[in-house]
Amino acid sequence: DRALARGGRAAAAAFLERAVELTTDPATRAGRALAAAEARFAAGAIAKAAQLLDTAEIGPLDPAQLAQVQRLRARLAFALNTGRSVVPPLLEAAGRLERLDDGLSRATYLAAIAAAINAGRLGGDDLRRAALAGRGAPRGEDAVGRLLTGLSTWVLDGHAASVSLLADAVEEIGMETDLELAWLSSAVTHEIWDSGAYFGRSEDLLSHARASGRLSLLAAALSFRATALIHAGRFEEAATILDEADTLGAMVGVEPHPASAVILAAYRGREEEATAVIDAALGYARSSGVGWNLGVAAYSRAVLSNGLGRYREALAAAQEAIEFEDLAVMQWALTELVEAAARSGADDVAAAGRDRLVARTSVVDSPWARGTAAYADALTDTSGESEKHYRTAIDELTSAGMTLYAARAQLLLGEWLRRENRRTEGRQQLQAAHELFASIGAEAFAERAARELAATGGVARTRTRGAEVDLTAQEAQIARLAAAGRTNPEIGAVLFLSPRTVEWHLRKIFTKLDISSRRELAAALRDQ
Template sequence: MPVNTETSALRGRRREQEALDRLMRDVRAGQSRVLVLRGEAGAGKTALLDYLHEQATAGRVIRAAGVEPESEIAYAALQQLCAPLLGHLDRLAEPQRVALATAFGLSAGEPPEALLVGLAVLGLLAEAASEQPLVCVVDDVQWLDRMSEVILTFVARRLDAESVALVFGARSPGDEEILDGLPELRVEGLSDADARELLDLVLPGPVDARVRDRIVAETRGNPLALLELPRGLTPAELAFGFGGRSTTPLVSRVEEGFQRRIAALPADTRTLLLTAAVEPVGDVPLLWRAAERLGIGLDAAAPAEAAGLIEIGTRVRFRHPLVRSASRRSAEPTELRAVHRALAEVTDPQQDPDRRAWHRAHAALGPDEEVAAELEQSADRAMARGGRAAAAAFLTRAAELTPDQAKRTGRILSAAEARFAAGALADVSDLLAAAELGPLDPVQQAGAERLRAKAAFALNAGRAAGPPLLAAARRLEALDPVSARETYLAAIGAAVNAGRLGGDDLRRAATAARDVTPGGDPSGLLLAALTAWVLQGHAAAVPLFTRALAAVAVENDLDLAWLSGAVAHEVWDDAAFLTRTEQVVSYARTSGTLSLLQAALTFRATALIHTGRFADAAELLAEAEALGNVTGASPHPASTVILAAHRGHEEPALELIEALVRYAESDGLGWNLAVAGYSRAVLFNGLGQYPAALEAALEAARYEDLAVVQWALGELVEAAVRAGADSVAAGARDRLAARTSVVDTAWARGAQALADALTGPAGSVEEHYRTAVEQFGATRLSLQTARARLLYGEWLRREGRRADARDQLRAAHQAFTTMGAEGFAERAGRELAATGETVRKRTLGVREELTSQEAQIARLAVAGRTNPEIGAVLFLSPRTVEWHLRKIFTKLGISSRRELASALRDR
């Protein structure tokens, strides 16, 4: 961390100090707070963090900082931050304890997923804060290693009532967008008056007022620039404002100033400063051992300390991170290699093998198999700890140092796999291209092709991915039949996503896949089913879909989860759809699979919409959005649009639908155009705007989009009947019958009965309506049950059977109101009023008294979950769960968990 020797560093920072004082008051009062101090280099962020440290007299302070040479070492900053708290490790639940111990290399185990590590760190901070308020300071975020950045951002978004402050120092502008959305305090330049006073402290003598004004203007009140740029300049040079107007960026000019000061030091001092800059953790004994190897004495530090560039005490501390970078940039390559070599020689290979390997790699002048092998071992250790980005960095450097071409190729392929696993998809293609310059055996060629296909699909799962996936699948047929089937499946999946925007891509992919060697594994079965669906039609594919669904296991076939969920609609299997989405979310939470959870949450939200659990769906979508803020990946927007359509607020729903259309068209995802049309039809059917609903449903049902066409046909029948387009309604009914007649499920029978009731002859209408209500009632599709009751009630009212109509409409109105389907609720209310019944306003219930998070905690508590178990499900610390339960008890007027179930039922 930088040295703060200037007592004037907090000049003009009253606003920032008051903000930090408020933060500390809140933390002492039992609340958690997060704050990002954001400003350009030299703005005084570290000085403010030092001030916060000084003010935390009633609590404990732990600190960490990103260091540029450490940015490729997995968990480097996180381990630095958590090391003082590891005495609390035994208090964590076993999965979290094991995950954190594995991530930090304290024990061996399966590579931990980021979510489990994040939850473990959250619990560790909460346990430490249970004894006294805890202040966590993380400086120089721009140089955090990727895993530390992800975990700390996750923790920042989940802190609530633990008495923890998590405060970041982030350079702006920078690449740390992952912190976007967190509470922020901008650290700007000083006011002109404060800047002039600070400048006067370092000016060598009187300076013309106009020159002083120019210096203040050029530095924009940056404290470090004001203190550092005038150093070493003569009055004559200052007379022209730092030697003349410069277009060089301010940070570069400050670094150049440090370089000038470094250049004025004795040679041994420069080398010692370089050694300290390259050694990332500030280990003083290690520094002296390396200096001894370099033939440098202890007295070499004095000139650098006298110049205010470095401070060597219990740890090595630089005046500012720019001193570290200035020292490294000033060094010749031979000097830098010599320093790395010395550090490698004095680093314990047993205690710190990865840093030793990294130093050896930077000391190497040319290919070196011994060093490359060490880096490969470091990559293995990084992967075992879940550090995929670090493993990729180790492997990439190992490949560069590998003299044997075949080994080099293998290491490049491994680096590409690690980059893919780390989410650095843009790097995969270049690495694969490099690998293909060397000799690839058939297995390696198959692996490269498969990885290229996976990366293409991950980068764009729409039309752009289809042709390269198909080409890769064809090449893989002779190399690896299993990989070929999986790649063909991905190609068909991309074509399904492309939908109407994919032209003939879907048929082309299915035709090519038809001749591939069949397989009895889940991907092979699903491929055969989808191929039949494309080439032979829905009826021929149903038995194959059913067989494939039975074979897909959530925990073993995660890549197939999204496709199998859509297939469940094609066979009208609501139980499979609901159960699978629940299982995928559960597995993702339990395993901590961050890459899976976001998609799983959105799939599950869609399922919950069908069951009428809108509030629960909204909670999951909010969680998916929060995860996106951590990972940088936005959740799939379709579920949010479908939910908005069913809620029935016209303007916001239409805005989301139009945004989905733009997204679909820009990324070649025509399946989403079908979702947009379906959602617009739902919205307008709910609002009673049937001509608009008819137009939207016609567009949605124009193509046979997987799963969505099934939803769209139901909307089309209703909209067409209400808009007087009887022939259109009959055609949609017949299309629906072709899909429902080949399966035997309550969902299919209910959907068809409702379509027949809307379009059938008068003598059979009531029988069909009753069948629809009964069949939907046998499923968990509460939304469809309510809509069937609404349509039945409307028909009964038109038949003059007001009493019978009230029963159906009352049940529909109550269901829609409880769900939050306000458009349909208002429609049911109007119909109910037309029967002569007074429609009562909705009474306040649990959902309006408890927040959505409180309601979820209450349900989990009623289900018998302990506080740690609830915290694991919702990614909260047990202490926060306890705090929320106290609030829930107060709102419900109870005092214990034993009363919770009855209180929820009563209200």
């Protein structure tokens, strides 16, 4: 108990295992073996936890203990294989648990839906079957019950019907008490377009997984945080976290989820390296039965191709990505599809993609949703309001903390201005986009911006990274928000910084730009 109180789960498990060895009473021995298995699982020792469950099952076990054993078996199976093969045993365990413990039954149905989501297009009818079974389970108003209801609705009734339910579920889940649900709720934040929850929960999940010693959950926490950092334009931090995930995977014997590494490689834009990573992810997806990664790989190929300016290839990849409605991936891929289709002259495809994307954003009122809708509207506009839509996209996506997409919207605005023969204005936008892409390491998009900049008669300024005249990605984001009239508390709320930290960053920004007030920010940024 003292070891658990200090977060020492591995030490607690060792004490419990010793207690098992010293216990002669069969019932007491079985109960202690079950407790030790729980502790070993939390500490990331999957194989050892399975051995201890074997000991616990020798029994005798009362019905409640039997329910715990069945639930832990399901959790172990999911940790080792999140693909299609684990869905049937999870559904079977959930059905048995209905007769023993409603709460454990709902949690196991939720795990079955999560596994079916991961199986994706390789799972056949598994996702629908799991959702139907989950909907038929006794309803619960706790965090598990609400998330089960929300995801069952998402599968069976569609995105629009599920948004409010999923938002309620995410709000209900607390990191302290529902840590095992937090990784799933992090993915759900994409469906509800809640960037605050996305960035905040990914950070909190990682902090709590580390502080609690839950190594069985740390790998997922690292992966989700890395993806958030990529979208925030913090590539170096994301790479560091992915290195940690690799080390952890080797230590606990569970392969790290490859999705974040694939997305990062695509955005870095080094073609040969990214293609190899994407191809490896495809192999992993097929061998493991995790079809969700097929969607991620196709989406990542679309990102890479859009960055390289190969729009027909990007369109083909994006169309492949949206063949199945993968959680979170669908909305990413639709954005790539609209851009690729618009740039390759497939206007009808672009318009259809825009309609699908706007249908998903129109049921949510958030900066991320509004910015994404404006992004698609700008690319497909036929009413003469493209510029307004582009500027809205830049402002809203910056406000949402989606630095990467905001920079892409700025690149698109610069390209549009050049084609409208407004070269001076286009040059300003393209220069700013180029410098941000170059500073964060998005090499293909930086090259695309440089080519467009050259077409305006400009020259891409390549500054030494880290030089005093450069704004970091975070400083550029703070500067844009301040130039848009946001107060320090408002900026802090968007970027999860204290107002005092925002003020500190602004002083550095003023020094670098050689200005003395916020009133000068907009002009200084245009001149960069």
